[in-house]
Each structure stands twice: as structure tokens, then as C-alpha cells.
Amino acid sequence: MADTAVDVHHGEHAHDDHHGPSGILKYIWSTDHKIIAMQYMFTGMFMAVIGGFMAYVFRMQLAFPGISVPGFGQVSPGEYNALVTNHGSIMIFWVAMPVLIAAFGNYLIPLMIGADDMVFPKINRLSYQVFLLSAIILLVSLFVEGGGFGGAWTSYPPLSASGEYNQTDLGSSLWLAAVAIEFVAFLLGGINFIVTLMNSRAPGMKAYDIPLVCWMIVIASILFMLSVGPLVAGAVMLFFDQTIGTGFYDPARGGDPILWQHLFWFFGHPEVYVVLLPAIGITVDVIATFARKKIFGYKMVLYTAVATGVLSFFVWAHHQFIAGIDPRMANVFTVTTLLISVPIAEMCFVIIATLYGGAIRLTTPMLWALAFMAEFLIGGVTGIFLGASGADIYFHDTYFVLAHFHYTFFPIAIIGTFCGFTYWFPKMFGRMMNDTLGKIHFWGTIIPFNFIFIPLFVLGMGGQHRRIYNYEHFPELAGADMYQLRQIATIALLVMLAFQLVFFYNWFVSLAKGEKAGKNPWKSNTLEWTTESPPPHGNWPKDELPNVYRGPYEYGHPDREEDYWPQNLPS
Amino acid sequence: MSGRPIATDRSATGIPTHRLAIWWVLASEVVIFGGLLGAYLMHRLGHPEWAEAASHTQTWIGAVNTFVLLTSSFTAVLAHQAAEKGDGKKAAMLLVFTIGGALTFLMIKSFEWYTEISHGYTITANTFWSFYYTAAGLHALHVIAGAIIMGIVAVGAFKGRMLHRVEIIGIYWHFVDVVWIFLFPLLYIAK
Numbered sequence: 001m002a003d004t005a006v007d008v009h010h011g012e013h014a015h016d017d018h019h020g021p022s023g024i025l026k027y028i029w030s031t032d033h034k035i036i037a038m039q040y041m042f043t044g045m046f047m048a049v050i051g052g053f054m055a056y057v058f059r060m061q062l063a064f065p066g067i068s069v070p071g072f073g074q075v076s077p078g079e080y081n082a083l084v085t086n087h088g089s090i091m092i093f094w095v096a097m098p099v100l101i102a103a104f105g106n107y108l109i110p111l112m113i114g115a116d117d118m119v120f121p122k123i124n125r126l127s128y129q130v131f132l133l134s135a136i137i138l139l140v141s142l143f144v145e146g147g148g149f150g151g152a153w154t155s156y157p158p159l160s161a162s163g164e165y166n167q168t169d170l171g172s173s174l175w176l177a178a179v180a181i182e183f184v185a186f187l188l189g190g191i192n193f194i195v196t197l198m199n200s201r202a203p204g205m206k207a208y209d210i211p212l213v214c215w216m217i218v219i220a221s222i223l224f225m226l227s228v229g230p231l232v233a234g235a236v237m238l239f240f241d242q243t244i245g246t247g248f249y250d251p252a253r254g255g256d257p258i259l260w261q262h263l264f265w266f267f268g269h270p271e272v273y274v275v276l277l278p279a280i281g282i283t284v285d286v287i288a289t290f291a292r293k294k295i296f297g298y299k300m301v302l303y304t305a306v307a308t309g310v311l312s313f314f315v316w317a318h319h320q321f322i323a324g325i326d327p328r329m330a331n332v333f334t335v336t337t338l339l340i341s342v343p344i345a346e347m348c349f350v351i352i353a354t355l356y357g358g359a360i361r362l363t364t365p366m367l368w369a370l371a372f373m374a375e376f377l378i379g380g381v382t383g384i385f386l387g388a389s390g391a392d393i394y395f396h397d398t399y400f401v402l403a404h405f406h407y408t409f410f411p412i413a414i415i416g417t418f419c420g421f422t423y424w425f426p427k428m429f430g431r432m433m434n435d436t437l438g439k440i441h442f443w444g445t446i447i448p449f450n451f452i453f454i455p456l457f458v459l460g461m462g463g464q465h466r467r468i469y470n471y472e473h474f475p476e477l478a479g480a481d482m483y484q485l486r487q488i489a490t491i492a493l494l495v496m497l498a499f500q501l502v503f504f505y506n507w508f509v510s511l512a513k514g515e516k517a518g519k520n521p522w523k524s525n526t527l528e529w530t531t532e533s534p535p536p537h538g539n540w541p542k543d544e545l546p547n548v549y550r551g552p553y554e555y556g557h558p559d560r561e562e563d564y565w566p567q568n569l570p571s
Numbered sequence: 572m573s574g575r576p577i578a579t580d581r582s583a584t585g586i587p588t589h590r591l592a593i594w595w596v597l598a599s600e601v602v603i604f605g606g607l608l609g610a611y612l613m614h615r616l617g618h619p620e621w622a623e624a625a626s627h628t629q630t631w632i633g634a635v636n637t638f639v640l641l642t643s644s645f646t647a648v649l650a651h652q653a654a655e656k657g658d659g660k661k662a663a664m665l666l667v668f669t670i671g672g673a674l675t676f677l678m679i680k681s682f683e684w685y686t687e688i689s690h691g692y693t694i695t696a697n698t699f700w701s702f703y704y705t706a707a708g709l710h711a712l713h714v715i716a717g718a719i720i721m722g723i724v725a726v727g728a729f730k731g732r733m734l735h736r737v738e739i740i741g742i743y744w745h746f747v748d749v750v751w752i753f754l755f756p757l758l759y760i761a762k
Binding site: 110115116117118119120121187190191194195196198199200201205225226227228229230231232233234236237240244245246247248253254255256259263266538542545 | 695
């Protein structure tokens with residue numbers, strides 16, 4: 001990517017790269033934050049393809065039970081459980097986390113704060129390698145004797161704790177090990193992000209001059225770091241239950257299965273915000289750029305993100321309303337859960353206020369940003385029903401829950417990623433993406449997405465339980481009208497998956513023939529747009545690292561002729 | 572300063588990068604032990620009958636180990652002081668004392684576990700013993716990791732290189748100490 005730049009940069013110096021490996025190994029063994037970002041990005045996208053394939057297989061089984069699924073064959077009950085479990089695990093731990101936090105964080109943080117790399121480049125490389133190891137262990141777990149783990153991504157004991165119950169002795173232990181190792185990778189990466197943002201900012205960049213997406217990724221890293229610890233301890237305990245026969249989660253031996261639920265959701269709910277905040281950060285940056293307007297309430301977004309983070313530690317038990325927790329506790333958690341919608345709603349209002357009176361340009365990234373808002377809103381609003389303990393007793397473990405969290409996670413992990421990817425594509429690869437193909441891909445993703453999950457809301461309200469392999473065994477759930485809705489969802493999924501080919505086609509065509517992007521194709525203010533596209537090793541020539549004179553969102557300033565005002569221009 | 576990124580040497584907060592990082596490492600460790608000990612406490616309060624199992628732990632061995640760890644932390648502080656003065660050789664010597672403390676701690680712990688296991692109090696005996704071995708084992712892993720890293724730091728310090736690392740490993744070592752200060756009363760004294 002940057003061979004010549006490496007020479008310019010370190011020509012006279014002895015440097016790791018020079019006596020280090022060469023050729024393809026240079027990309028595998030690099031400590032450059034941009035190459036590590038690409039490693040995370042490509043691994044994440046590869047895992048997304050696997051996760052998407054799993055969704056295709058089990059959706060086919062649900063809509064057309066007993067069918068021999070093209071590309072997979074007949075789905076057995078055990079395989080079905082393994083598919084849904086690993087679809088969830090992969091999409092959250094091996095797609096949303098690596099792409100939104102690790103890939104965008106690695107790529108954007110040093111560039112946007114005007115640094116030449118992360119503060120700990122070697123720990124950064126180690127973080128990716130540990131992550132890759134976890135991904136390999138997970139993929140191996142699918143093919144061991146007994147098959148992959150099938151106890152849902154939440155992995156509740158006693159089902160997950162004993163091979164006697166889950167029938168996948170080795171698969172469950174490997175799954176758990178993969179998740180725990182993945183946590184280690186993100187702890188290593190997270191510390192790097194936090195310290196880099198705190199210490200390595202360009203001269204002149206004050207706290208409120210930092211682009212919001214960097215803030216969001218760092219707040220998310222802190223949230224992750226503070227919430228994952230108890231689950232690491234819980235995972236060790238579960239691992240001992242599985243392998244050496246302790247009874248941490250076995251009530252007959254003085255343990256408690258609810259303990260796992262507390263430890264899991266104490267992490268699991270902040271985790272939603274861990275992936276949501278970077279996606280909101282990307283959206284906010286894109287919206288400011290294409291509305292050509294200063295963000296309405298920069299500090300408001302920042303403070304609400306912090307408020308969301310703090311509140312997210314006090315909502316976890318809303319996943320356990322029917323687990324037998326004290327009803328008075330359920331009331332408390334209902335209140336905190338409904339409260340957390342306030343800061344999130346505030347962010348939505350900030351985005352709408354930013355759009356108001358802006359000179360909006362409907363480019364592909366802007367469409368993704370607007371879609372993020374619209375779709376996430378549906379996810380947020382349906383969360384209100386589930387956060388209220390009374391309604392949740394009925395909705396719990398139905399497809400209503402499933403449709404709700406897909407309306408939050410799909411905008412986060414898929415729409416947010418496409419938004420960021422199409423926006424920074426010119427910077428990453430030096431060429432513009434084809435806008436027409438981009439828009440075809442956009443509509444081909446958004447429309448089928450709604451056709452997948454709106455029917456699932458209806459099915460959920462009809463009482464369709466989440467974890468059933470074949471509804472034909474349940475006469476009250478096997479009516480023709482219900483099957484029709486299931487089939488609509490499955491066919492919409494097929495259409496959506498097919499349209500992803502447009503994205504990959506666009507990617508390769510644009511890489512080869514796209515228009516040269518130049519330094520700043522979107523006329524944006526932030527620092528990454530002041531260097532070459534793609535940026536060389538070291539990001540800027542060593543004596544030309546930028547200084548910062550103003551905030552990142554000075555669009556449409558009345559005193560200036562151009563409608564943007566880059567952060568590094570002296571006034 | 573061959574290829575070190577400029578980012579590594581910046582300090583917008585005024586706090587050295589390495590010290591900042593170690594505090595974040597400790598923050599992530601605090602919640603790991605916090606989750607484990609919190610779970611243990613809730614269980615212990617709900618199971619008064621665990622007092623019987625707990626009465627078989629040997630308080631005096633725990634007390635000796637507490638003394639050993641605290642002493643090793645003291646030499647870590649002296650090593651930091653020597654490193655501040657630029658005396659790498661003295662810092663390395665003092666770190667070797669600290670490593671000696673870590674090894675003594677681990678030897679006493681192995682002896683203790685050996686006698687307990689030979690009396691039938693294994694990790695699967697009941698859930699008190701499961702917590703006992705899991706918590707102390709996780710702590711012992713930190714002791715082992717700390718001793719290994721301290722060895723690397725000491726070798727560097729002896730050659731007069733990377734003296735700032737003496738402070739960083741010292742901060743980590745105090746944390747390992749503090750975790751034990753919580754484990755000792757919870758697992759040994761509370762009968």
C-alpha cells in the first residue's frame with residue numbers, strides 16, 4: 001500500500017520494517033494502524049459472510065421445514081441450534097465488535113487526531129492476532145465431534161454447563177474459550193484506543209475539538225473494559241463447570257444458575273451500547289459533512305453518550321424479568337431501562353436539528369446515515385415495550401424480542417458499517433465508490449431488511465417462541481397465515497443477501513476503475529482528509545504532522561467563502 | 572529513536588503514556604476480580620453452612636503469605652526509588668528480591684494446596700472450595716505473570732535500559748498485593 005512512503009519516512013533509519021519480513025508477510029506482520037484496521041475489517045467481513053450464510057440456512061428451515069437447503073442440505077435439530085447460536089455469537093463478537101470498534105477505531109483514531117500511529121503499535125498487532133486466534137477456535141468448534149455449541153449466544157447454564165444436557169461437550173468448551181479469548185483481544189485494543197486518544201492528540205486539539213466518532217469509540221472501549229470483567233470471571237467459572245465438574249451454577253451443589261445471567265447481562269447490556277456508540281459517532285460525522293452544517297450541540301452528544309454509558313450499567317436485569325428475580329427489583333430495572341431511552345432520544349433530536357436548514361447532499365453514505373436513524377428508531381421504540389416488566393412477561397423469548405434487537409443491531413452493525421465504509425472508502429483506497437451502484441445496494445438492503453423483520457414482529461405478537469426448530473410440531477403456531485409471514489421474511493432475506501453481491505462488485509470495480517479521490521473528496525474538515533488517499537505509512541511526512549486550530553464541524557461559517565473550514569488551517 | 576512513532580512520545584494529558592496504560596489495565600482487572608468476589612460474597616451470605624468448609628482453611632499460612640507479599644511490595648517501591656535516581660543495577664537487585672517474594676508466596680501456596688487436596692478438599696468438594704481455588708488460582712496466575720515480567724524488566728534495568736518500566740511493574744505489583752488483601756479476609760479469616 002505504501003512502499004514508497006515507507007522509504008521516504010524511514011530511509012536513513014534502522015527500522016523494524018527493514019530487517020523485518022517482506023512481501024505479503026509485511027501486511028500480516030505490520031504494526032501500522034491502517035493495515036491492522038484492514039485486517040480487522042476483512043476478517044470481520046469474512047465472518048459476516050459466514051454469519052449471513054447461517055441466517056440463510058436456518059431461515060430456510062423455519063419457512064420450509066424439512067427442506068434440503070441448497071448449499072447445506074437438511075438441517076437437523078442439533079445443527080439448527082448450533083446455527084442460531086453461532087449466528088448470534090459471530091454477528092456480535094466477530095462482526096460488530098471488530099468492524100465498528102477495532103477496524104474503524106484503528107483506522108480513524110490516529111488519523112483524526114493527527115498522530116502517526118497508535119501509542120502501542122505492537123500491542124495493537126498482538127490484539128489482532130489474539131482476535132484471529134479466537135475466530136479460528138470458533139470456526140473449529142463448528143466441526144468438532146458432536147457439532148458446534150447450540151445453547152444460544154447467552155449460553156445459560158445448566159444447558160451450557162453440562163455435556164449431558166447440550167450434547168456438544170467439546171463444542172461448548174471451544175465456543176466459551178473463543179469468546180473469552182476474543183475479550184482479551186478487545187481489552188488489549190481498547191486500552192490502546194483510550195490511551196492514544198488521551199495522550200497522542202495533535203498540538204492544539206482540545207477535548208472538544210476531537211471528532212465525535214473518536215470520542216464514541218473510546219467511550220465504547222471504556223464501557224467494554226468496565227463491563228466485561230465480571231463475565232470473564234463468570235466464563236472461567238462456567239469453563240470449570242464444563243470441564244472439571246465444579247458446581248458454580250448448579251443449585252443442587254450450592255451454586256446458582258441466575259448468577260450466570262447476572263454476570264452475562266451485566267456485560268451483555270452495556271455491550272449493546274459498546275457497539276451502538278461507534279455507529280452513532282459515524283452517523284453524526286457523516287451527517288455533519290453532508291448537511292454542510294455544524295453539529296447541533298456537540299457537547300450534548302458527548303454528554304448524552306457518557307450518560308448512556310453510566311445508565312447502561314444499571315439496566316441489565318431487564319433481560320431476567322421472568323427468571324424469578326424479585327418483582328420489586330423488576331420495577332427498579334423497568335425505570336432505569338425506560339430512562340436510558342432519554343439520552344438516546346436526545347442524540348436523535350440532535351441529528352434532526354443538525355439536518356434542519358442544512359444543505360443536504362444525498363450521497364450514498366448520507367443515505368446510510370439517514371437510514372440508520374430511521375431504522376434504529378423502530379428498534380428503540382419497540383424496546384420500550386420490552387423494558388416494561390409487565391409487557392415483557394408476555395413478549396419474553398418471542399420473535400418480538402428477536403425482531404426488536406435485530407432492529408437495533410442491524411442498523412448498528414450493518415447500516416453503520418456501510419455508512420462508515422462508503423464514507424471513508426476514498427480515504428482507505430484512494431478512489432471514489434460508484435454512487436449509482438452504491439444506491440442500488442442501499443435500497444436493495446434497506447427495503448428487504450424491513451420485509452424480514454416487520455413480519456417477525458407480527459409473529460412474535462402472535463406468540464411465536466424464539467427457539468423452535470420446526471413449528472409444525474406446534475399446531476397453534478403452524479397455521480397457513482403464520483407460515484406465510486415466515487416465508488415473506490425468508491424470501492426477503494434471500495433478496496437482501498443477493499443485493500450484497502452488488503456491494504462486493506462495486507468495491508472491486510471502484511478499486512480498479514474508480515475516479516481518483518484526491519485528498520478531500522467530500523470537502524470535510526477533519527484531519528484525515530488533509531493527507532494523501534490512501535495515507536502513507538506514518539500518515540503525514542514526519543515534519544508535517546498537523547496542528548489543530550478549531551473544532552471538527554465548522555461547516556458553512558459565515559465569514560468564509562468555502563462552506564468548510566479544515567481543522568488544521570491557521571485562522 | 573529509530574522508527575518509534577511520534578504518537579508514542581506525545582503526552583497531551585501530561586501523564587506518561589505507560590503509566591496511563593497501566594492504570595487502565597488495572598481498571599479492567601479490578602472488575603474481573605470484583606465480579607468473582609462479588610459472586611462469592613453473595614453466595615457466602617446465602618450459604619451460612621459454608622462456614623464449616625471455610626474453617627478448614629489455614630489462617631496462619633494465609634497470614635504468612637500476606638506478610639511475604641507485602642514485603643515484596645516494599646522492595647518494589649525501593650526499586651522504583653533506585654530507578655528514579657538512575658541506579659539501574661540497584662533497581663534490578665531490588666526487583667530480584669521482589670521476584671524472590673513472589674516465588675516464596677507460590678511455594679507456600681503450593682504446600683498449602685497440597686495439604687488441602689490430600690485431605691480431600693479439592694476444587695469439586697463443594698462450591699466454597701470451588702470459589703477458594705478459582706479466586707486464589709486467578710490471583711496466583713497474576714503473581715506468576717508479574718514475576719515473569721519483573722524478570723524481563725530487571726534484566727533491562729540492570730543494563731540501564733527502560734528504567735521507567737520499573738515504576739510500571741511496581742504499580743502492577745501493588746495491585747496484585749491489594750487483591751490478596753481482599754482475598755485473605757474473605758477466604759481465610761471469615762469462618
